[in-house]
Each structure stands twice: as C-alpha cells, then as structure tokens.
Amino acid sequence: MSKEAPKQAVQTTGHAWDGDLQEFNNPLPRWWLWGFYATVVFALVYWLLFPAWPVGKTYTKGILNEITYTDAKGQEISTHWNTRSLLAKEMQESRAQQQQYVAQLQDAGYREIRADQKKNEFAYSMAKVLFADNCAACHQGGGAGVIGHYPNLADDAWLWGGTYGQIETTIREGHMGFMPAFEDGLTEQELDDVALYVLAKSGEKVAGEQMQRGAEIFNGETGGCHYCHTKEANGMTSMGSANLTDHIWTIADVPGKSDLASKKDAVKQVIRNGVSRKMPAWKDRLSDIEIRMLTFYVHQLGGGK
Amino acid sequence: MKHESIETNSGLLIVLTLIVISIGGLVEIVPLYFIDDTIETVKVADKDTIRPYTPLELRGRDIYQREGCYLCHSQMIRPFRDEALRYGHYSLAAESQYDHPFQWGSKRTGPDLARVGGKYSNEWHVQHLREPRSVVPESIMPNYPWLLENKLAYKDIRSRMRALKMVGVPYSETQAEYEANIERFGQEVADMLDVEQAETNLLTQANRANYDGNNSHVTEMDALVAYLQMLGTLVDFTKFDEGYFAQFR
Numbered sequence: 352m353s354k355e356a357p358k359q360a361v362q363t364t365g366h367a368w369d370g371d372l373q374e375f376n377n378p379l380p381r382w383w384l385w386g387f388y389a390t391v392v393f394a395l396v397y398w399l400l401f402p403a404w405p406v407g408k409t410y411t412k413g414i415l416n417e418i419t420y421t422d423a424k425g426q427e428i429s430t431h432w433n434t435r436s437l438l439a440k441e442m443q444e445s446r447a448q449q450q451q452y453v454a455q456l457q458d459a460g461y462r463e464i465r466a467d468q469k470k471n472e473f474a475y476s477m478a479k480v481l482f483a484d485n486c487a488a489c490h491q492g493g494g495a496g497v498i499g500h501y502p503n504l505a506d507d508a509w510l511w512g513g514t515y516g517q518i519e520t521t522i523r524e525g526h527m528g529f530m531p532a533f534e535d536g537l538t539e540q541e542l543d544d545v546a547l548y549v550l551a552k553s554g555e556k557v558a559g560e561q562m563q564r565g566a567e568i569f570n571g572e573t574g575g576c577h578y579c580h581t582k583e584a585n586g587m588t589s590m591g592s593a594n595l596t597d598h599i600w601t602i603a604d605v606p607g608k609s610d611l612a613s614k615k616d617a618v619k620q621v622i623r624n625g626v627s628r629k630m631p632a633w634k635d636r637l638s639d640i641e642i643r644m645l646t647f648y649v650h651q652l653g654g655g656k
Numbered sequence: 657m658k659h660e661s662i663e664t665n666s667g668l669l670i671v672l673t674l675i676v677i678s679i680g681g682l683v684e685i686v687p688l689y690f691i692d693d694t695i696e697t698v699k700v701a702d703k704d705t706i707r708p709y710t711p712l713e714l715r716g717r718d719i720y721q722r723e724g725c726y727l728c729h730s731q732m733i734r735p736f737r738d739e740a741l742r743y744g745h746y747s748l749a750a751e752s753q754y755d756h757p758f759q760w761g762s763k764r765t766g767p768d769l770a771r772v773g774g775k776y777s778n779e780w781h782v783q784h785l786r787e788p789r790s791v792v793p794e795s796i797m798p799n800y801p802w803l804l805e806n807k808l809a810y811k812d813i814r815s816r817m818r819a820l821k822m823v824g825v826p827y828s829e830t831q832a833e834y835e836a837n838i839e840r841f842g843q844e845v846a847d848m849l850d851v852e853q854a855e856t857n858l859l860t861q862a863n864r865a866n867y868d869g870n871n872s873h874v875t876e877m878d879a880l881v882a883y884l885q886m887l888g889t890l891v892d893f894t895k896f897d898e899g900y901f902a903q904f905r
Contacts, residue, residue: 405687433905
C-alpha cells in the first residue's frame with residue numbers, strides 16, 4: 352500500500368531553518384478576505400449616511416439621517432444626525448413618558464402623595480436614585496449620616512426642622528451650620544464644667560457642684576450658650592442649633608465612649624473648636640420636582656414630622 | 657510593487673506604516689483646527705464665561721495630575737441619557753480649551769468628575785481625600801493624608817503660568833494683554849489671570865475660602881479642593897436652550 356499523496360503541494364516561503372523547518376505561504380482564508388471587503392463596503396455606506404469627511408471649514412453631514420427635536424420655544428428643529436441632537440430628542444421623549452406620572456405629583460401636596468399608593472411608589476423610586484447620586488455621599492446610603500460630620504436623616508431629631516416645608520427649604524437653599532470656638536473664651540476648668548453640664552442634660556450623672564458651675568456658664572454671659580441652644584437646651588430650628596437634651600449626638604461621638612471622662616472630652620473638643628459645616632444648596636442642580644421628591648423621601652426615612 | 661517586497665523589507669514597511677497612520681491623523685485631527693464649530697461659543701452678556709484656571713486652581717490641577725487622579729476618574733460627560741441623568745450636562749469642547757494636557761481620562765474606576773464642582777462641601781472633600789472610606793464605605797480610593805500636611809509650593813507659580821501662556825492660555829503679562837482679558841472675561845477674572853499678581857491672588861483665594869479648614873498655611877489640600885470645586889461650574893446651562901450646543905455639531 353502506498354501512502355496517499357497530498358491533494359495539492361503547499362507552497363512555502365522557500366526558506367528552511369534548522370535544516371527542515373519551513374514556513375507555509377498560504378493565501379488568506381477566503382472568509383477572512385470577504386470579511387475584509389465587507390468592512391470596506393460598510394465604511395463607504397457609513398461615509399454616505401453619517402457625518403464623515405471634512406471639507407474646508409465644515410464637513411459632509413450625511414444623508415437620510417434627520418433628527419427632529421423641539422427647542423425651548425416649542426419650535427421643531429430638524430438637523431443632520433449628531434449625538435447632541437439625539438440626546439436632546441431622547442431626553443424629551445423620556446420626559447414626555449415620565450410626564451404622566453410627574454404631572455400627578457406636580458400639584459399634589461406631600462400628604463396626598465403619602466396617602467396615594469401609586470404616587471407614593473413613583474415618588475419613592477424616583478427619589479431613591481436621586482438620593483444615591485446626590486445625598487448618599489455625605490448622609491450615607493440609608494441616611495444614617497456620619498457622627499462628627501453629617502447629620503442622621505433617619506432619626507426624628509432635626510437641626511433645621513423635620514416638617515415637609517423645612518426639609519424642602521434645607522435641600523433647596525442649603526445651610527451653614529456654625530457654632531463659635533470657645534478655646535479663647537473659656538478656661539480649661541470652664542470647658543470641663545460646661546461639657547459636663549451638657550452631658551447631664553442628656554441624662555448623665557454629674558456632681559451637683561459642677562452642674563451648678565456649668566449651668567452658670569451655659570445660661571450666663573461667660574459662655575452664652577443659651578442664646579442659641581435656649582435656656583432649656585432644646586435648640587432652635589430657626590438657626591440649626593442642636594437640641595442638647597434628646598440624647599442624640601451628631602458631632603461629639605458620645606455614644607462611642609464608655610466612661611464619663613472620655614464622653615466629657617468628646618463634648619469639650621466640640622466646644623473648644625466650634626463647628627462649621629455646610630449643606631450645599633441644590634436648587635441650581637436639581638429641578639423643582641426632584642427637590643420635592645427628595646423631600647418626600649427624606650421625610651419618610653423615619654423621622655419626618 | 658508586490659506586497660512580498662514590502663513584507664521582506666522592514667525599512668520600507670516602517671515608512672509605509674507611518675504614512676498610513678499619518679493619513680488617519682491628518683483626516684481625523686487636523687481638520688478640527690479649521691472647522692468653525694469645533695469649540696462652542698459660550699458667552700453670557702458678551703463675556704466668555706469659560707476662563708483659564710486661577711493660580712490656586714492651577715496648582716490644584718498640577719496635584720491632580722501628580723497624584724494620578726486621571727487614571728481612575730474621567731472628566732468627560734458624554735452626550736448620553738444615562739450620563740446626563742447622573743452627572744449633568746455633557747462636557748463641551750470649550751470647557752477643556754485651556755487644559756494642557758486635557759484631563760478627559762479614559763477609565764472610570766471612580767465616578768466622572770467633570771461637574772463635581774459645588775456638588776459637595778469643602779469639608780466633605782477634605783474628609784474624603786484624607787480617608788475616603790469614612791464617608792463612602794464601599795470606596796476603593798486610596799487615602800491621601802499628605803495633602804493636608806504638605807505646604808503648597810507656589811514660588812514657581814509665575815513660571816507655570818508663563819509655560820501655559822506659551823501654548824496659548826491667555827494669562828497676561830503686558831498691559832495690552834491685561835486689557836484684552838478685561839474685554840474678554842471682565843475685570844475680576846482678568847485680575848486673576850495676571851501673572852504679576854499670581855502669588856497675591858493665590859494666597860487671597862486660599863485664605864478667603866479656607867478650603868481645608870486651617871488658615872495657618874496654604875496646603876496642597878487647599879489647591880486641590882479649589883480645583884475640584886470649580887470643575888464644570890463655568891457654564892451656566894440655564895442660560896442656554898437645550899438645543900443650543902447641538903448646533904455646533
């Protein structure tokens with residue numbers, strides 16, 4: 352039996368390495384070649400249909416690719432295909448689609464939205480995304496905030512007020528939270544006393560004598576704390592001063608400390624250095640309806656009044 | 657010429673490859689310098705609202721580059737609906753016209769920063785740069801604590817501005833250039849772009865805004881936060897119709 356001869360002699364490049372190592376010189380596979388021609392044809396069609404070639408100070412706009420959108424004055428504008436016009440068109444279409452829901456919310460009061468399940472669900476899902484994009488960086492995903500930096504939105508303690516109207520104002524206009532630093536105004540002893548007094552207001556057991564001295568500083572002219580925090584230490588929502596009697600701490604990390612001495616140090620630190628923090632205003636970034644939906648969302652996180 | 661003779665002659669192959677690639681560049685890049693619509697006109701009350709960086713912002717931009725922020729953060733919002741909803745209006749060519757090099761980036765490990773300016777408070781930025789996970793628990797961004805400790809080096813700020821001026825950024829050195837800037841940007845901005853006043857402007861801006869909450873000296877944090885807080889804020893999009901910027905395409 353003889354070995355079957357190869358159907359066709361394969362061409363080589365004619366060079367041999369190491370005696371017998373040769374290189375085939377096959378033509379390109381036919382499917383590959385046709386694929387290549389297809390891309391050339393695709394390019395030619397693309398040049399015709401889409402903006403492609405620069406010509407002087409302008410460029411070819413392509414044919415059969417008109418996009419129509421409506422401008423701010425309600426005029427329909429038709430133009431050659433481009434991503435910016437396409438975006439304008441898509442934004443308008445999606446806004447029109449959302450409009451049927453948004454329109455229902457536009458004029459609805461907050462309580463009406465809360466009562467109606469459909470409106471409630473739409474507002475919630477819309478605001479949830481907005482909250483994650485815009486608010487969660489500071490107030491955290493669930494609204495729990497960060498002690499020392501950003502207030503908790505999920506509890507029922509509100510620096511600037513927790514009614515729908517107050518929350519909306521806070522989001523729209525932003526706030527500057529400010530408490531002066533007392534490092535120059537009070538001595539170490541006085542800082543100790545007033546810090547203990549503040550802790551006592553939140554239920555810590557403090558000796559009577561120190562309470563007495565702390566109260567004098569808090570309610571007198573030495574500290575003048577009562578001007579903002581009130582004599583009852585309830586705080587004032589009109590100026591964002593904290594309620595010091597509710598056992599809730601947004602700046603001094605009192606809950607994280609176990610003994611009175613370190614709690615006192617935490618509070619003292621705040622009184623010594625003061626507080627300066629800012630909630631940005633959102634009215635230029637978010638639309639009216641977005642702010643209202645966020646208000647609704649924040650209110651229902653747990654503590655809305 | 658048969659392609660075998662090209663493939664077996666590497667010198668010729670290199671030359672022909674370069675020619676083919678240059679055609680791509682010539683056709684795709686060069687015309688942009690001549691096409692009228694490449695850079696959008698952004699004028700409010702007849703003044704350009706997009707301006708070069710102030711000295712402090714410029715140093716912030718330098719630190720942004722030094723720390724390699726562009727490796728994980730883009731500054732290019734594309735004209736897609738999902739990006740518009742998350743980040744805001746798409747970036748304009750005009751907004752990068754004074755960037756050398758541009759900071760568009762090509763990878764979003766972190767979010768796009770083209771419109772991060774004004775979105776968060778200065779305090780948030782300082783805390784986040786120092787220790788990102790203290791405010792964003794799931795973040796994988798590294799800590800940059802040295803920004804708060806390093807005093808900002810700004811002795812060479814004039815040279816830095818002059819270098820950018822050489823590539824076309826309108827910082828002013830002569831009276832005529834200064835006046836041209838007043839005409840183009842208005843008095844307040846023109847003062848900021850004056851090379852002679854660079855150190856004073858830098859210190860004034862840092863001390864007035866006090867970005868890092870510590871006014872005893874100007875830190876690298878001051879500069880970086882100043883830069884981040886102005887990103888994407890120069891165009892007031894409420895002043896332009898939705899389709900206005902589409903006419904440039």
